[in-house]
Amino acid sequence: MPQTVFAPWDDPAEKPLIQFKGVTKRFGDFTAIDNIDLDIYAREFFALLGPSGCGKTTLMRMLAGFETPTEGKILLSGQDIGPVPPNQRAVNMMFQSYALFPHLTIWDNIAFGLRREGRDKAAIEARVEEMLKLTRLAKFAKRKPHQISGGQRQRVALARSLAKAPKLLLLDEPLGALDRKLREETQFELMDIQEKTGTTFVIVTHDQEEAMTVASRVAVMDEGKLMQVSTPDAIYEAPSSVYVADFIGDVNIIEGKAHQTGTKLQIDWAEGQPALSATTTKNFDLGQTCYMAIRPEKIAISADRPSGANVLQGEILDIAYLGNISTYHVKLPTGHVIKAQQANTRRISRREFTWEDKVWISWTDTAAVVLAQ
Amino acid sequence: MRRLSGFNVVSLTLGFTFLYLPMVILVIYSFNESKLVTVWAGFSTKWYGELMRNEAFLDAALVTLKVAVMTSTLATILGTCAAYVLVRIHRFPGRTLFAGMTYAPLVMPDVILGLSLLLLFIGIGLDRGVLTIVLAHTTFAMCYVSVVVTSRLVAFDESLEEAALDLGATQWETFRLITLPIIAPAVISGWLLSFTLSLDDLVIASFTAGPSSTTLPMKIFSAVRLGVSPEINALSTIMIALVTVGVITASLMSKSAAIRKAKDEKAAARA
Numbered sequence: 294m295p296q297t298v299f300a301p302w303d304d305p306a307e308k309p310l311i312q313f314k315g316v317t318k319r320f321g322d323f324t325a326i327d328n329i330d331l332d333i334y335a336r337e338f339f340a341l342l343g344p345s346g347c348g349k350t351t352l353m354r355m356l357a358g359f360e361t362p363t364e365g366k367i368l369l370s371g372q373d374i375g376p377v378p379p380n381q382r383a384v385n386m387m388f389q390s391y392a393l394f395p396h397l398t399i400w401d402n403i404a405f406g407l408r409r410e411g412r413d414k415a416a417i418e419a420r421v422e423e424m425l426k427l428t429r430l431a432k433f434a435k436r437k438p439h440q441i442s443g444g445q446r447q448r449v450a451l452a453r454s455l456a457k458a459p460k461l462l463l464l465d466e467p468l469g470a471l472d473r474k475l476r477e478e479t480q481f482e483l484m485d486i487q488e489k490t491g492t493t494f495v496i497v498t499h500d501q502e503e504a505m506t507v508a509s510r511v512a513v514m515d516e517g518k519l520m521q522v523s524t525p526d527a528i529y530e531a532p533s534s535v536y537v538a539d540f541i542g543d544v545n546i547i548e549g550k551a552h553q554t555g556t557k558l559q560i561d562w563a564e565g566q567p568a569l570s571a572t573t574t575k576n577f578d579l580g581q582t583c584y585m586a587i588r589p590e591k592i593a594i595s596a597d598r599p600s601g602a603n604v605l606q607g608e609i610l611d612i613a614y615l616g617n618i619s620t621y622h623v624k625l626p627t628g629h630v631i632k633a634q635q636a637n638t639r640r641i642s643r644r645e646f647t648w649e650d651k652v653w654i655s656w657t658d659t660a661a662v663v664l665a666q
Numbered sequence: 667m668r669r670l671s672g673f674n675v676v677s678l679t680l681g682f683t684f685l686y687l688p689m690v691i692l693v694i695y696s697f698n699e700s701k702l703v704t705v706w707a708g709f710s711t712k713w714y715g716e717l718m719r720n721e722a723f724l725d726a727a728l729v730t731l732k733v734a735v736m737t738s739t740l741a742t743i744l745g746t747c748a749a750y751v752l753v754r755i756h757r758f759p760g761r762t763l764f765a766g767m768t769y770a771p772l773v774m775p776d777v778i779l780g781l782s783l784l785l786l787f788i789g790i791g792l793d794r795g796v797l798t799i800v801l802a803h804t805t806f807a808m809c810y811v812s813v814v815v816t817s818r819l820v821a822f823d824e825s826l827e828e829a830a831l832d833l834g835a836t837q838w839e840t841f842r843l844i845t846l847p848i849i850a851p852a853v854i855s856g857w858l859l860s861f862t863l864s865l866d867d868l869v870i871a872s873f874t875a876g877p878s879s880t881t882l883p884m885k886i887f888s889a890v891r892l893g894v895s896p897e898i899n900a901l902s903t904i905m906i907a908l909v910t911v912g913v914i915t916a917s918l919m920s921k922s923a924a925i926r927k928a929k930d931e932k933a934a935a936r937a
Contacts, residue, residue, distance in 0.1 A: 406833030
């Protein structure tokens with residue numbers, strides 16, 4: 294059975310759930326959001342990723358209604374939500390601090406939003422029980438927030454924000470306060486819950502691994518601008534700029550002058566060295582400055598000279614041993630330091646290379662991405 | 667932990683003697699048999715009995731309590747409102763001026779406050795009585811409430827209010843269901859503080875009281891001018907006892923709540 298790929302953003306007939314249209318937000322002289330256009334579709338798990346102060350939280354708070362755009366419009370299901378106050382939006386938010394009401398029990402925390410809608414008692418009870426079950430919190434219902442652990446609090450916050458079945462759920466650094474192991478477990482739980490409830494999730498995070506794991510699409514932001522909006526694999530494998538390539542994962546950037554023939558590109562990058570070759574669909578002028586971005590895991594390292602498109606010799610400067618993989622820092626005669634990664638398929642005592650060894654590094658002509666900026 | 671050295675013991679003794687010796691003497695002499703305040707003639711509780719039969723004192727006590735309850739309630743409402751606006755609304759024209767002005771009566775001499783209020787009441791033709799004392803006391807008591815509540819509100823996680831709004835609560839519901847229960851300890855201690863402030867004010871009450879609204883401090887003050895009687899010692903002892911019980915209860919309550927919370931948090935972290 295062929296699986297249908299979830300990609301509403303490629304379907305021109307699909308109507309986005311949320312549309313940012315030329316949205317700018319200024320605080321005094323400071324521009325937090327700079328003329329952003331962005332579409333988010335129903336059932337998406339959308340991640341806003343960027344360093345702190347890049348405007349991702351402001352963007353989310355505008356969706357929640359706590360900030361209003363200085364310019365531009367935000368549409369939810371085609372309607373301008375600018376004048377709608379936060380308590381009348383079909384949008385709920387899970388706060389970074391969880392913001393659980395300390396004087397209410399877990400049960401009452403989850404029921405808070407439902408009671409505000411004035412639903413009848415039986416309906417509220419049924420919905421709260423359902424949420425408790427979904428987040429595996431049933432036995433903590435009568436406790437207060439300070440009587441449960443951090444991971445449980447996180448689940449209460451999630452249950453509370455999902456209880457009203459919002460069209461859109463906003464998650465502000467939802468896993469920031471959890472330790473690594475719990476965070477990884479919770480990421481999968483979040484994806485699971487997102488799929489079960491069919492809610493559109495927008496998550497704000499500065500953790501690129503988290504964004505890559507959970508999201509259907511990722512928006513990389515910097516200084517109030519969207520640098521790239523795409524699927525995690527496209528962001529990683531085909532970054533649109535050096536900034537994105539560098540922000541997501543580890544990368545080697547080699548600057549040079551372009552020399553293009555069709556899709557083949559030769560890059561003169563250092564004097565007396567053979568040009569590096571790559572393929573690209575973009576067009577570069579002759580002699581234009583370009584940047585070759587190559588991920589460490591796509592660089593092979595060997596003792597003997599291999600054959601291939603790009604082969605360079607260097608000396609091992611440093612080895613970062615991470616258990617499953619090792620990253621070798623190879624210093625070239627030109628002074629460039631290239632990071633190459635290798636899986637540790639053999640135990641460390643049987644490692645082939647050590648410090649100051651002369652090694653060859655190589656990569657194919659399709660392994661790298663060439664960027665103009 | 668550092669142990670008590672000789673120096674520390676001496677400092678402690680000196681400090682506490684200075685603070686409490688006068689009160690201890692007063693309490694002891696309230697149980698004096700003799701009518702002469704400075705001569706000890708054996709233990710007796712007769713002055714307490716005398717006090718209960720003294721209608722002038724009882725009337726004054728009733729007025730004082732009435733004034734104190736009304737003042738503290740009014741001051742708590744106004745002070746909490748002022749604190750809420752000053753903490754929550756970060757920018758509005760004249761905010762700094764407002765903030766400064768809320769605290770000004772704290773440092774204003776009572777005499778000036780009393781006099782200006784008296785002039786106001788005469789100016790608007792308000793007959794002096796319980797109402798004018800309440801208004802006058804509220805004026806300075808609400809500053810204290812606002813200080814106490816402000817400190818609690820500053821430590822309050824604003825995202826709790828945002829979360830309530832986000833879940834569909836109106837501004838008023840957010841305040842009533844989330845903010846108020848959480849700042850309640852500060853509001854209650856503000857109430858208690860204004861209650862005691864109103865209870866022992868003499869100066870402002872003297873300016874703003876009418877003929878039928880003599881408060882207890884005013885009564886004591888005028889009685890003492892005719893000579894200190896053991897009856898007044900007895901009255902003062904009762905007041906000290908009341909205040910002591912109140913303060914100890916309040917501190918025990920907040921302490922046991924804090925201990926319970928710490929214990930729960932430890933248990934939750936282990937689970």
